[in-house]
Amino acid sequence: MNNRQTHSLDKIQYITEENVKLIVTKYGYANDDTIIDNYTVSYASDKMLGFLADYLKLQISVVSNNERKVIFCFIKAISRTNVAKADMVHEMGLFEKESHFYSVIKSNVETAGLRPWSPRLVARLEDALIFEDLSALQYKLRDRHNKFDKQHILQALQTLARFHSSSIIFEEKKSKELERPYRINDEYEQYLGKGGYTKDSSWFVQCRTGALEAVKAFSKYKNNKDLMNNFDRKWCEVFNSALDLCDTSTEYRNVMCHRDLWNNNILFHYKCPSDKNMEPDDCMLVDFQAVRYMPPAGDVMQLLHCNLDPQFRKDNLNEFLNFYYEELKIILWNNKVNIHDIMTKYNFLMSAEKQNQWGIVAHACLVQTFWLDDDLTAEHFDDSGKFNENMSENKASFIKLVIEKDDSYKQMLMKVFDEIIQEYCLK
Structure with missing residues (x-):
């Protein structure tokens, strides 16, 4: 997989280039001809969507087999902008709880043929969860x-x-x-x-x-x-x-x-x-x-x-x-x-x-x-x-x-x- 012209619009680095490569692989683009043309990270809203996390959007432009594809993801991260929020999440064990729910429990209990009831978890990082972006759907x-x-x-x-x-x-x-x-x-x-x-x-x-x-x-x-x-x-x-x-x-x-x-x-x-x-x-x-x-x-x-x-x-x-x-x-x-x-x-x-x-x-x-x-x-x-x-x-x-x-x-x-x-x- 080749990487070209990656960048982030956000000053705080929530996502690294290695994270982006992992996400692209999760979407099935793992061949050597795949090029990550660019990626952008931005806050999901100028308003507060929730009270205990930072919410962002990740957009990745991929070229594979001479076709351009755009991957849209939603990021829920332990706050890097508010120490009190991060402390509360750690104190209550909320990130570990939700991370385990999505990555282990949900994957086990999902019923074949039943319409989804929550977004798909794309990747689990050390302090963030990456989901498919429901707004793109x-x-x-x-x-x-x-x-x-x-x-x-x-x-x-x-x-x-x-x-x-x-x-x-x-x-x-x-x-x-x-x-x-x-x-x-x-x-x-x-x-x-x-x-x-x-x-x-x-x-x-x-x-x-x-x-x-x-x-x-x-x-x-x-x-x-x-x-x-x-x-x-x-x-x-x-x-x-x-x-x-x-x-x-x-x-x-x-x-x-x-x-x-x-x-x-x-x-x-x-x-x-x-x-x-x-x-x-x-x-x-x-x-x-x-x-x-x-x-x-x-x-x-x-x-x-x-x-x-x-x-x-x-x-x-x-x-x-x-x-x-x-x-x-x-x-x-x-x-x-x-x-x-x-x-x-x-x-x-x-x-x-x-x-x-x-x-x-x-x-x-x-x-x-x-x-x-x-x-x-x-x-x-x-x-x-x-x-x-x-x-x-x-x-x-x-x-x-x-x-x-x-x-x-x-x-x-x-x-x-x-x-x-x-x-x-x-x-």
């Missing part, structure tokens, strides 16, 4: 401040069913081969850990405390001293007990769950991108750094809470739960697995009722950052010192500050926090 992110309509949530539920079914199908096949029950967690438990969702994690403690302080300062109940005293006692219990729902269940069948299903981790493909209605015909999930082995209803409820207007979710909850279950049933049946041997509809619905608490608590943690506008996101999270303070030291002050500046942020957060009060503190 016409997948798009929605505006994170736009809640999903029915078409988008059904498409996301269908993809979630594909993801979850991969776990079940793999386990059932493996159980037959071994002639004994096999569970993914038996083999990969160390890579399916709790991440930041632990009762003593500084990130989770700050999310929990920040939410409570916002309730005390801005909730419609703030002047009722008796109620506020009651909330003070119950708030930690509600948040902490939600984490117990993420443990591997002895009551319900477990699958690998994503657990980070907010808007920016869900990309849609559209039948006709120019159509104003923008009807999706496929969906992909990204960012599996929070993956855990737990009941599938946990993912379903988190997806519904994080991406739907609360009243719309409540009005259509039965339809969405039934849709997911039927999609899972069809996929399993097509792969010779009877869903009734795995999970009856009654059990799934009972599990969903319990996992509602996890869904809303996870939403209450995530919404504190993902509902910020782009300017405030850059202001409060680009700088390493501010990132550490706002995420791990004094999130309550940060939330109060933003609420006083941005009424839409206040309205969104208080909707979520007030629902927790109604469902789990007053009842």
